[in-house]
Amino acid sequence: MYTFTEENYLKAIHFLSQGSEKGATTNAIAERLETKAASVSDMLKKLSDKDLLIYKKYQGVKLTAKGKEIAIKTVRKHRLWEVFLVDKLGFGWEEVHEVAEQLEHIQSVKLTDRLDSYLGNPKYDPHGDPIPDDAGNFPKRTETTLEECEINSEVIIRGVKDTSPEFLRYLEKLGIGLGAKLMVEEKEEFDGSMRVKINSTSDTSLSAAVCTNLFVKQL
Amino acid sequence: MYTFTEENYLKAIHFLSQGSEKGATTNAIAERLETKAASVSDMLKKLSDKDLLIYKKYQGVKLTAKGKEIAIKTVRKHRLWEVFLVDKLGFGWEEVHEVAEQLEHIQSVKLTDRLDSYLGNPKYDPHGDPIPDDAGNFPKRTETTLEECEINSEVIIRGVKDTSPEFLRYLEKLGIGLGAKLMVEEKEEFDGSMRVKINSTSDTSLSAAVCTNLFVKQL
DNA sequence: TTTAATATTTAGGTTTGCCTAAAAAATAAT
DNA sequence: ATTATTTTTTAGGCAAACCTAAATATTAAA
Known part of the structure; x- marks a missing residue:
């Protein structure tokens, strides 16, 4: 079409x-x-x-409404395929985008719907981005960034704003993935960096650049 | 590329x-x-x-060797995706070709290899066509057609020569799928049709057109 | 073997999606 | 408010992949 x-x-x-x-x-x-x-x-x-x-x-x-519909359908397919690649084929979250850019153009309503249920109707892709449903509605989303969190708050990583492979690989190295638990220990006024404990184990300092790009959910 | x-x-x-x-x-x-x-x-x-x-x-x-390599790689992807659609997403064997025609062009060696092992390294696609391996080698294949079988022989359906949706849907209606067991009861010299028992239950007459398009393995 | 039929190629043209260079409009700066 | 800068559009072209119509090869038939 x-x-x-x-x-x-x-x-x-x-x-x-x-x-x-x-x-x-x-x-x-x-x-x-x-x-x-x-x-x-x-x-x-x-x-x-x-x-x-x-x-x-x-x-x-x-x-137009029609244009928006096509755009959203394409986004839906892109994100569903990303889930497939990570959940079913074991790809890393930093390497799925490129392949999904191709897969998103496959035309088959049946394929998209079947894939969706095969994956368990996921609401978010591997980067935490919301997956629109069949009708094009996006799930609601907690758009709090780590930067906004108070000292001593505990949060769960829900998504990333920047989805570049560079950023994702850096997070990987820090041990920060979707679902990781962070404990805010210190906030540095000087440069906006934050000292956090990751998954109750390692202590790290995250630059403001990192903090503003992490979506979190307060516990 | x-x-x-x-x-x-x-x-x-x-x-x-x-x-x-x-x-x-x-x-x-x-x-x-x-x-x-x-x-x-x-x-x-x-x-x-x-x-x-x-x-x-x-x-x-x-x-050329290069051209052949690309052709075979494309066939490999096509057939792997067909297996995926049938085995994982529950598509019928008559509806996978069209979608696989699109999926076969996705470029990602990693994707193809991962898909292959995710599917359990299948040797044949849903129509019984052989899937070349990573190196481009086709698995050997029993190329006997039903037409060549003697009276009283028992056979298993291994593949179809004609893969058109029309033929596949007709087979579906007859209850003949990959792995079905046929017992040859009669061969009609006049028109080449054969009377067979399908999966030890129904008795049907198959036209020569059908018989020549069914690959079987003798039991 | 000459003619007829069929298969294949060439010539010229279209559409899609891209490009560079130049013109025109909009925005910002003096 | 006029000039300078940036943004956007137009003009003219290119490559991929297709088309029709006409020309040329090949193969089959008389």
């Missing part, structure tokens, strides 16, 4: 529109898709003709 | 070269890929430039 490229554009625009009212800009889309602004302009015209987005020259774009 | 289209051409040529010494003809490739002969000519030139096949005008084509 839709090409890989079209789905990728819709997914990027969906992501970039999160929060902002104005939608996504040409340049931002180009950067995210690692292509040139001129190519994006081209493509926006085509997607607009297909009623997948609203496009007025120089004014950025917003997805 | 290679496009979907390239992989599909190589797979088609590999299939059409089975047995015949002369390789595949332009028309046969066009028919199999549901495209036009002119498009095939175009593509053969390109694949030849990439040293994936040997092409001399008007003389048909043969795959």
Whole structure:
């Protein structure tokens, strides 16, 4: 029905529109898709003709209901496949994205639905990102970051904001994975770093850069 | 590394070269890929430039070692995914081909290998077709068809020559699946049909068209 | 063996998605 | 408010993979 490229554009625009009212800009889309602004302009015209987005020259774009639906369906597939790769095939959470970028374009409603139930209808992917259901609804999400936590609070790692392999590998090295328990022991005003105990064992100092990228649930 | 289209051409040529010494003809490739002969000519030139096949005008084509390797790797992925769909997700054997046509192009050696062992290193796909191993070697195969069997012989269904959904659904209706046991009770000289008992229960007459398309193993 | 039929290739054209370079619009700075 | 900068769009082109129509080879038939 839709090409890989079209789905990728819709997914990027969906992501970039999160929060902002104005939608996504040409340049931002180009950067995210690692292509040139001129190519994006081209493509926006085509997607607009297909009623997948609203496009007025120089004014950025917003997805239509149809465009949003396709974007969310693609995200759903991406995240379900990530769960599959980690839970069933034993991949590390830092190596699933690339493969899921391919698998997300497989067209078969039946496949997606069966996969979903085969995996036990997971609500979050291996990075803690929410998986929309069949109807496109995202599960609610605790969006507290570690940075916001008080001294002496105990928290469970629920997700990461930055999902780059570099960051994920660093967390791996620290022994911080989804579900890990952290105990906040100290907060350094000077640089925003925090001293935490990980899974009741090792003591580590986490930079502010790390703390702001960790979603947690208070215990 | 290679496009979907390239992989599909190589797979088609590999299939059409089975047995015949002369390789595949332009028309046969066009028919199999549901495209036009002119498009095939175009593509053969390109694949030849990439040293994936040997092409001399008007003389048909043969795959090079490299081309053959890609074709077999694609077949391997296709068949592994078919096993996944049937064994893990409960798809019917007549509906997996279409989805596997998409999944076979996913590029990730790790994925293929992990999938293989997750499925228990299967030797045959849901239609009884052999799955090449990591190195591209096909498991040996009993290529007896039901048609060749004598009266009173007992056989197990091992595969189908025709894998069209129509045929597979008809078999389903007859209660004939992979592993089913057949007892040959009668052979009709007139039209080549055979009267068989299926799984020690129902008695049915199978047309010659059906018999020639069933691979069996003698008990 | 010459003609007829079939198979294959060439020529020229389309669409998709990308590019660079240049023009135009929008935003920021003086 | 005019200039400078940045953003976006247009113009013109390219490669992949397809198409139709016409030309050329090959094979089969008379």
